[in-house]
Amino acid sequence: MRSPAQIDETNNDLPIVILGGGFAGLFAALHLRDLHSGPIILIDQSWNFVFKPLLYELLSSEVKLELICPRYDALLHKSGITFVLGRVEAIDLDQKQVKLNGLTYSYRYLVLALGSTTSYFGIPGAKEHTRSFRTAYDTFALGQHLRNRLQIATQTEDIEERRAMLTVAIVGGGASGVEMAATLADLLPTWYIPLGGNPQDIRIVILQRGSEILKESKSDRLRETAQSALQERTASVNILLGSEVKAVHPGTVEFERNGQRWRLAAATVIWTTGNATNPVIDSLPIPAENRDEHNRLLVKPTLQLPEFPEVFAAGDCAIDPSNPQPAIAQVAYQQGAAIAHNIKALIAGKSPTPATVNLRGTLMKLGLHESAVEICDRYEVKGQLGQAIRLATYLELMPTPARNFINRTGWFTEEILKRITTV
Template identity: 55%
Template sequence: MNTPVYQTVIVGGGFAGLFTALHLAHEHYPRSVILIDKEERFCFKPLLYEYFDGEMDTLQVVPGFSELLKGSGVIFVQDTVESIDLDQKAVKLTSGNSYNYSNLVLALGSVTTYHQVEGAKENAFPFWTQEDAIALERHLRDRLQQAVQTEDLEQRRKLLTVVVVGGGASGVEMAATLADFLPHWYSALGGNQSEIHVVLLNPGKQILNGDINDPLREIAERELQKRAVPIELLTGAEATAIHPNAIEYKRNQQIETLATYTTIWTAGTSTHPLIKDLPISKEHRDHRDRLLVTSTMQLLDFPEVFAGGDCVAVQDNSLPPTAQVAYQQGANIASNLKALALGKDLKPAQVNIRGTLLKLGINEAAANLFNVFEVAGEPGHLIRHGTYLTLLPTAIHDFKATTEWVDEEIFHHHLNPQDVGKKVVQAVELVGAGVVGVLVARKLLKMLGDEQKRD
């Protein structure tokens, strides 16, 4: 007679998976927990731009799983999942190891999709992981170095032209970031920063169309032109082929070519292959092939399996594929797993969309809070960083990264308290940004008080 296996296996260490594990540890879950991810480090994707441009360091944005889970009781396994057998309740890894489970959490997220555009996978740079950020940085620095050394104007123009494909939030954030820091990099090499050319190519007529950040479109369009170099926005332009030294796109029924040695792909994601391979009927998937789950985050056909994040769609509840959603779903899954282990009733997941945050260059961002309050520029940057830093996993890591950031961004930057103080304090109160909110509010109030005393 087989001995029952009482352990929970979490597949995927993104927001949904990692925070499920951390919440289970925090709630003293009575069963063993195994977290499996192919990467050594957790990637805080909303802040990957800050890691890319040097605003934040490795420990803040891509901390190691072992560090994050130290002392939690959660077992971390760095390996790639080869297959998932829902009937046998087993997860098989490429190393040959396998894990049986009493409960499974699917948190595999999504993967980059290239929409069958010729040469896109081979010649365009994705921006999804730490490795992507490192590869892109090295490539850009090499192109800038080559550009400053060439006397050929045409060649230099190609080297200094960067095309970002996709006008969603990722594309807008990438273009704004590039348009701010590439000129600084090039100037440091002795180049003329006005020669930097950043192009945002969007198949739709409007950027952020259909995106959760749609309310911030006007702010984003305005701020894109305020970068160190203005961004050229090509709308109604659909990429058709990407070559090592050019991108082809269709616009107004005509095929056009833009010479560039750097194309960055931010034009969409698709469901993870492992999710597609699961024996789940089309009736229990959405139009994007994501798994449908109940309000308690369980699969319809396999109630012992929970799922959250980008790989699922909740029945009768449309939610955007964002970090704040996955984070809250992880907490809900953990709560229901504990309830299940203790024989208690499961509760529907409660996810509150508190607003949207959009990076719009170095030290600038836009925030839409509860669709009632908008702020842009440096105050938006403070709100965005403060909000995200309170989501950094584990209290110790959160406090360390938070205090480092507050010291650098708030205490040492020359803010004009009369301009930003009131807005930041109000916004932080709305967001409820924890320790960052307290520190930022206190500091700005002190600055305001000091200013009044000098007057």
């Protein structure tokens, strides 16, 4: 194996290959388009980019599908970037090759941005009997399922069956679980009331293994805001802390709490906890000392792999141990930009520089048309104004026609941020 500090530049005509079209991968490609005239290949297993933070708004019809799930061929039209649809089968780091669809792609530089997959922790029935929430397909399937359960509830005479139809169990009390609970607690009543149902019969239950919700957040204020918001929703939200799910059966969740086993009858169980590295990342010949406890790749501050400096990694599949960042959109897109600039530097014979990430704050959806926004962990904006800032901030990241919207509202976002940060 060659020296870790050595980059073989014997074939400068080879393309830059980017695996994964999420925030890190897509923004690396878009920035490279402006910085580099050579060939760039973006590979993803889906036709569409998914703006995951706004899937809640897609579920509630607050935004349209084409806004948050644009096709890659439309995003990359006339960009000079080649899009390849396919699932990566193998990566040969020594030979600098990627294999998929029966073809082999050699690369000059490689960007690993494959994201994560769902981990079910080996819990029996969890994968088979719960619903994930990662794609547009997941979103529409969940919406159809929930509407169907509400219809059944209006037509059943059995009280226990109706109660189960109107119960949604959410496994995980992190940001995703809290946002899902707040959204459904407002959304489901708007679907159920026209059917003649009583919204007070709808029950949302969060099963959180830990002793508090939003454990990953450092802000007690945000946690208190979220707890208050959940109690103010149209339908009831119950938070069961210290609840460890042991099994999931059709229509039932089995969990342990306070040393006792409990069974919750719920026709809908949504899984919002647990990430695992992509199997392709798992299969790379990277030793354990260069992975963290979650099997993510350890990268240098420049986001390069220590043994393979021509390979960059970002997003959910990698972490810089000297400057760990949360696995959120605003981090990934900045990492993508940093990778593009470092690849440009290497091509120019210069040294890469450490990636810098500036967090604008925490953005959390807490009901229909409402959000909580914490800016620099100092200032909090809630309610409809918080939702306006959250949407404008996210839409500002979108490489889509949302830019037209931002041209009209960007002044609003900047003015609000300016006023808050100068208080």
